[in-house]
Amino acid sequence: MKWIPFELHTHTPHSDGKHTLLEMCREAKRLGIRGIALTDHNTMSGMSEARAVQEETDVVILPGMEWTTFYGHMLTIGAPYCDWRDLGPKDIHKGINRVHQAGGIVGIAHPYRMGSPICTGCHWEYEVKDWNDVDYMEVWHELTPSLKRHNSQALQQWTTLLDEGYRITATAGRDWHHSATHNEWPAVTYIELPEEWEDSAAESVVHAIAQGRCMPSMGPLLLMEAVMGESRYSVGDEIPINEDSEQTVTLQIRIVMSESFVPYGNELLVTRVVVESNNGVLLDQLWNEEQTQIAQQVELGSIRWLRAKAMGVMQEVYTTLVFTNPIYVRMMQSEAAEEEMYGCRTIE
Structure with a gap:
């Protein structure tokens, strides 16, 4: 087993990203990141470029999506497109079950980010009736995540859920929209994977995140x-x-x-x-x-x-x-x- 650095929250022009998938993966390779989850808002069309970009950069690209709704943003990894448009604030579990049945996992993105009117839907407002259904939570969000106030609130919520007996994996997500040079420091999620993980990358990563074999790190x-x-x-x-x-x-x-x-x-x-x-x-x-x-x-x-x-x-x-x-x-x-x-x- 070995620890592999991943970026689990990314965007391209297929939603609101400013860099192409190729540009992002070139920058990921420069930083030493071995894989990304492509999580464009409400679309998986960017995966049409994944094979060519992966062959050129050797950066593994996992299928994912960011469900972007009025009541919160939820990340999916390892599942095909699953519809989210019929979900109200009290039935998020119906959507979670769709992703699980398709072989994927779900994570709450930036649960305490500022919501309306600054960023409608960015703050998590769905009613979670059973936290056992949630696979992971983006406890670290954005660059220099340990310094961001909304991440302190996410860390506290995650800790409370652990105290209550739930097993939810903590991850880091840059919410990567452009590859310009920054003074702020990015974090990654190290994932513990078997030696031959690239032969079944999506399945291996989904399993490892679900098992909690992750480490947010700068x-x-x-x-x-x-x-x-x-x-x-x-x-x-x-x-x-x-x-x-x-x-x-x-x-x-x-x-x-x-x-x-x-x-x-x-x-x-x-x-x-x-x-x-x-x-x-x-x-x-x-x-x-x-x-x-x-x-x-x-x-x-x-x-x-x-x-x-x-x-x-x-x-x-x-x-x-x-x-x-x-x-x-x-x-x-x-x-x-x-x-x-x-x-x-x-x-x-």
């Missing part, structure tokens, strides 16, 4: 594993525990500076690593360039998810540079509890 990779005995768990995995088993894990955290995704030749400096959970902050430790790893024992107990973030300096600003999706913890029913609940015992 450059570095933040690699976190939980070790319990001979078992190792990484982001997107679920640690099963019960009252009769060992409930202590060793978190092993490494930071790897990307050699491919280095926007505009600028440098980042990581200075701190934080581990968060549904019980709050579990670790807050300084990091220096001489370090290779942090190892920290964690008592799981009532913990149901763990994620890490790296803080540091970017263009003379101290901010979050990268964060992981969670490693989840699931409490299994013990044999004693099952016997009490069902009035029986397990016969071996």
Whole structure:
């Protein structure tokens, strides 16, 4: 498995983008981005150019769309065109089911971006009756995303949903409309994929995002594993525990500076690593360039998810540079509890 940088929110002149698909993919290649999801507003006509552009640039192009409505914007990846025009504010699940049945996934785009009258429909207003239906959320949106106020609100909503027991993947999306040089820093979504992922790119990416094997980042990779005995768990995995088993894990955290995704030749400096959970902050430790790893024992107990973030300096600003999706913890029913609940015992 390896971590591949993707841009998951893009536009071309087939909707309101100012760069062609070829121009965008040339810039993506220059930045070190290996793949994009083409998510034009309410159309997939831009995919007619995808094969030729992919052959020329070697940037993988995934089919997608941004459903652009009065009640919110929803991203799709890996599905053919699915109609959205009959959806009202209370029946978004009907549209989500169409995408799922077609083999794709759905994500909420920039849920807290300013809405009417500045940008009608940009703020998410659909009624979500079951958050289990939502595959991912664009927690980081636009350039230098960790500095944008509406992203802080999205991060808080995502955290609240994790606390409530939902598994929703956090992603970054530039909402890429033109390829002019910027002073602001882009982020990517690193996706953990198998070695031969390009042979079935859309299917592999859809599966990895749905599993939570993603990492929004402005450059570095933040690699976190939980070790319990001979078992190792990484982001997107679920640690099963019960009252009769060992409930202590060793978190092993490494930071790897990307050699491919280095926007505009600028440098980042990581200075701190934080581990968060549904019980709050579990670790807050300084990091220096001489370090290779942090190892920290964690008592799981009532913990149901763990994620890490790296803080540091970017263009003379101290901010979050990268964060992981969670490693989840699931409490299994013990044999004693099952016997009490069902009035029986397990016969071996």
